[in-house]
Amino acid sequence: MDKQMRCQCGRQRTVALDKHFRTVLLCESCDAVERAEPVKPHEDAKAALQDA
Secondary structure: OOOOOEOOOOOEOEEEEOOOOOEEEEOOOOOOEEEOOOOOOOHHHHHHHHHO
């Protein structure tokens, strides 16, 4: 995941599913929910795999 696992309040966020079964980061202390999206591979990584 590309997102930080710490919330703005300083607490650790939990990986959970929302009502549409999408992955979200949930802070249980302040109820902040942020959608977690997959990390996009870098172009350098693609080139390195093709050279191997």
